[in-house]
Amino acid sequence: xxxxxxxxxxxxxxxxxxxxxxxxxxxxxxxxxxxxxxxxxxxxxxxxxxxxxxxxxxxxxxxxxxxxxxxxxxxxxxxxxxxxxxxxxxxxxxxxxxxxxxxxxxxxxxxxxxxxxxxxxxxxxxxxxxxxxxxxxxxxxxxxxxxxxxxxxxxxxxxxxxxxxxxxxxxxxxxxxxxxxxxxxxxxxxxxxxxxxxxxxxxxxxxxxxxxxxxxxxxxxxxxxxxx
Amino acid sequence: xxxxxxxxxxxxxxxxxxxxxxxxxxxxxxxxxxxxxxxxxxxxxxxxxxxxxxxxxxxxxxxxxxxxxxxxxxxxxxxxxxxxxxxxxxxxxxxxxxxxxxxxxxxxxxxxxxxxxxxxxxxxxxxxxxxxxxxxxxxxxxxxxxxxxxxxxxxxxxxxxxxxxxxxxxxxxxxxxxxxxxxxxxxxxxxxxxxxxxxxxxxxxxxxxxxxxxxxxxxxxxxxxxxxxxxxxxxxxxxxxxxxxxxxxxxxxxxxxxxxxxxxxxxxxxxxxxxxxxxxxxxxxxxxxxxxxxxxxxxxxxxxxxxxxxxxxxxxxxxxxxxxx
Numbered sequence: 099x100x101x102x103x104x105x106x107x108x109x110x111x112x113x114x115x116x117x118x119x120x121x122x123x124x125x126x127x128x129x130x131x132x133x134x135x136x137x138x139x140x141x142x143x144x145x146x147x148x149x150x151x152x153x154x155x156x157x158x159x160x161x162x163x164x165x166x167x168x169x170x171x172x173x174x175x176x177x178x179x180x181x182x183x184x185x186x187x188x189x190x191x192x193x194x195x196x197x198x199x200x201x202x203x204x205x206x207x208x209x210x211x212x213x214x215x216x217x218x219x220x221x222x223x224x225x226x227x228x229x230x231x232x233x234x235x236x237x238x239x240x241x242x243x244x245x246x247x248x249x250x251x252x253x254x255x256x257x258x259x260x261x262x263x264x265x266x267x268x269x270x271x272x273x274x275x276x277x278x279x280x281x282x283x284x285x286x287x288x289x290x291x292x293x294x295x296x297x298x299x300x301x302x303x304x305x306x307x308x309x310x311x312x313x314x315x316x317x318x319x320x321x322x323x324x325x326x
Numbered sequence: 327x328x329x330x331x332x333x334x335x336x337x338x339x340x341x342x343x344x345x346x347x348x349x350x351x352x353x354x355x356x357x358x359x360x361x362x363x364x365x366x367x368x369x370x371x372x373x374x375x376x377x378x379x380x381x382x383x384x385x386x387x388x389x390x391x392x393x394x395x396x397x398x399x400x401x402x403x404x405x406x407x408x409x410x411x412x413x414x415x416x417x418x419x420x421x422x423x424x425x426x427x428x429x430x431x432x433x434x435x436x437x438x439x440x441x442x443x444x445x446x447x448x449x450x451x452x453x454x455x456x457x458x459x460x461x462x463x464x465x466x467x468x469x470x471x472x473x474x475x476x477x478x479x480x481x482x483x484x485x486x487x488x489x490x491x492x493x494x495x496x497x498x499x500x501x502x503x504x505x506x507x508x509x510x511x512x513x514x515x516x517x518x519x520x521x522x523x524x525x526x527x528x529x530x531x532x533x534x535x536x537x538x539x540x541x542x543x544x545x546x547x548x549x550x551x552x553x554x555x556x557x558x559x560x561x562x563x564x565x566x567x568x569x570x571x572x573x574x575x576x577x578x579x580x581x582x583x584x585x586x587x588x589x590x591x592x593x594x595x596x597x598x599x600x601x602x603x604x605x606x607x608x609x610x611x612x613x614x615x616x617x618x619x620x621x622x623x624x625x626x627x628x629x630x631x632x633x634x635x636x637x638x639x640x641x642x643x644x645x646x647x648x649x650x651x
Contacts, residue, residue, distance in 0.1 A: 128420055129401075129409035129620050130472060195616045195625040222611060275611065278470065279520040279592060280417035 100164060107168050111175040114142045115182065132190045139183035140228075144273065144287050146176035147266045151294040158301070170242055173262070177239040180232050187228075188215065224275035231268035234261045263298070266291045381427075383550035386459055389479050394539060395463035396633075401474040403547055405620050410554045411468065412573055413522055414503065414510035421512070422554035429509055429574070431558040440500070440580035443491035450558055454544065457481040461548070462541055462562070467603045467632045469567040469589075473617045478562055479545025484536045486578075492532070496580035499535040501528045501561060501572045522588055528572040529585030529599065530563065533641055539564055539634060542575075565634040567601040598651040602642070603632035607651050 118138055121127050127134040153169040156162060192214045193207075200206045219229045238259055241247070247255045270291050274284035382403075400406075412422040434450040459479050467473045487499070505525035507513050515521035534540065543562050544551055551557040556573025563570050569589050589597035596610050605615045605628040616625040631638050642650075 129405040130419070130618070132618065132623070133472075190623075194618070194623055224611060277520070278417075279413070279522065280515060281520045282515070285519060 100167060104168065104171070108171060111146070111172065114138065114179070132186075132194075136183065136186040136190060139179050139186055140273065141283075143176055143179040143183050143231075144266075144269050146172055146179055147262070147269060148287070148290050148294065150176055150262065151266055151291065155294060155297045158297075174239060174242060176265075177235045180235055183228075184232050187225075192218070224272055227268050227272035227275060231265045231272055234265040234268065238262060238265075263295055266295070381552075383552060385549055386479055386545045389459045389461055389545070389548055392460040392462050395461060395477075396465055396475060398463070398465065398475045400463055400477045400547075401620055406474060406476055406546060407552050407554060409474075409620060411470075411568065412512075412554055412556070413515075414505070414512045414524070414526065414574075415554065416512040417515070417520075423552075425511055426553035429553040429557070431553065431574075434558050434576075436559065436575055437577045438490050438579075439577065441493045441496040441582060442580045443493065444489065453486060453542075453559065454481075457485055459545065460541075462543070464539075464562060464564040465632050465634075466562070466564065466568055466571075467617060467628065469569055469597065469601070469609065469614075471609075471612060471614065471617050471628075472620055473626070473628075474620050476562075477547050478541065478543040479548060479551075480541035480543035480562065482538055483540045483542050483561065484538065486542060487535060490578070490580070492580045495582050497532055498581050498584055499530050499532065500577075500579040500581050500585040501530075501575050502526070502577035502579070503572055504574045504576045522592055525576075526572060526588045527585060527591075528561070528570055528587045529581075530570070531584075531641075534563065537638060537641070539637055565603055565631040565638045567603060569597070570601050600642075600647075600650045602647065602651075603628060604630060604647055604651070606630075607648055 118135060122131055122135060150169060150173040153165050153172070156165055188211070193211055196207060196210050196214060198204070198207060219225050238261055241250060241255060241258060250258065270284060270288045273287060274281060277284060408423045409419045410422040411419065412426065415422040415425040432450075435447045436450065436453055437447045439445055459481055461477060462480055463475060463477045465473060466476050503526035504510075505513065513521075513524050517523065530540070540561070540563050543556070543560050544558060546552065546555055551560065556571075559575050560573040561571045561575065570587070584599055587597075587599060589601075590599055603614075608614050614628055617628045618625050629635070
């Protein structure tokens with residue numbers, strides 16, 4: 099069952115990017131396809147972050163422990179879509195806005211691109227937020243291998259991976275600050291992320307009240323006391 | 327690579343509505359030679375494909391060309407009729423083209439009120455009476471940093487204003503869009519979720535309103551204006567951000583004090599009264615120095631007053647355009 103489920107989820111997770119590619123190449127996007135690509139990759143990053151964050155609550159509420167086996171893959175897909183989203187910003191927004199006085203293939207292009215991205219990240223708050231969300235996902239992707247978990251030790255690994263809370267929160271704020279007026283969709287994502295993080299707060303409190311001696315954790319993928 | 331440019335169809339090549347409706351007869355008549363018939367069918371197909379975006383409307387007659395038109399290549403009918411900001415029909419760019427199709431634009435009255443001698447409710451036909459319609463190919467720059475070139479059909483607002491005989495107290499003109507929640511689902515968005523306060527209101531200083539570039543548009547590509555583009559009558563002020571060019575006008579009021587326009591009311595820090603296209607004054611959240619022309623990959627440099635500086639810069643002589651954004 100799991101053996102089939104995992105590749106199925108993998109293929110399904112590639113669905114959005116496959117659809118985007120097809121739609122872009124066949125003219126099924128809007129009159130501003132570049133903006134559609136930017137929006138869609140961003141929204142899918144948030145969706146995958148939400149799915150990742152719902153794994154632990156799902157396990158605890160339903161006892162369906164098998165879902166933990168897909169968490170890493172789903173989390174890496176969040177990073178994958180986040181990377182695509184960052185690339186759309188770098189290429190479609192920044193690169194496409196350069197001057198190219200020495201032609202496109204020039205050292206000057208690289209320098210201008212860097213000069214265009216750097217100040218933008220600190221000048222525009224919603225870009226700052228988006229960049230925060232992305233950079234907080236980088237160490238998570240880098241330490242997603244079994245070898246890295248072993249090297250870091252379960253407890254430290256788990257601490258580090260709480261950065262996903264930062265990524266999701268910053269991602270929602272990034273979305274919220276970007277829209278012009280209609281905030282219905284950012285509000286919806288804020289609610290979902292709020293509820294998912296709310297579970298953690300409640301459990302942390304309950305856990306603290308129990309004040310039970312904490313078992314040393316070595317492999318967060320194995321233990322059944324939640325590594326939320 | 328990723329951008330698919332839809333085929334351009336110049337207005338001259340768009341099949342006349344009568345001809346299009348009679349296409350069976352047309353085809354039959356042309357059946358003399360198989361080649362001619364085949365050409366007609368293929369031609370009709372091309373029109374049908376192009377009209378997927380919005381049904382083509384009646385051709386406007388007697389439209390003159392204008393020396394004030396830009397010489398740039400206009401965006402396609404499809405681009406202009408599927409990528410719209412018309413929040414009364416939803417905040418997604420494609421929702422006006424889907425939700426505005428049933429907007430009732432006939433009969434239509436424009437109420438003229440305020441500091442003028444000819445206060446009245448004008449039928450659209452009366453507004454148009456005696457006006458010569460002109461093709462006005464204008465650059466259109468949205469505050470969201472995208473732009474298009476649009477072949478409007480319209481006439482100078484100044485002509486209509488003169489007929490209203492504004493008094494010396496009339497310093498500004500205030501425009502109002504139709505507000506009909508039954509027909510406009512986008513107006514149900516509550517303010518808590520970013521909904522605007524309806525009806526949509528815009529305003530111009532009297533000299534801006536009287537400027538020969540400022541037009542009331544009633545058509546696009548030589549045809550009657552599609553609903554999602556602000557039918558039946560809308561403003562276009564080409565040197566200002568798009569939100570100044572109010573759609574589906576039901577009221578024109580001459581006033582002494584500067585009107586509070588809707589976007590300024592919504593977020594005064596980001597949207598002002600003047601809203602002149604200005605690459606040197608950024609929107610607080612994004613740069614206005616460049617823009618993406620719809621259909622292009624590389625961005626263009628945004629021009630001061632959207633490239634109409636020669637004609638309009640004098641209106642703002644001595645004004646601090648950073649403060650009066």
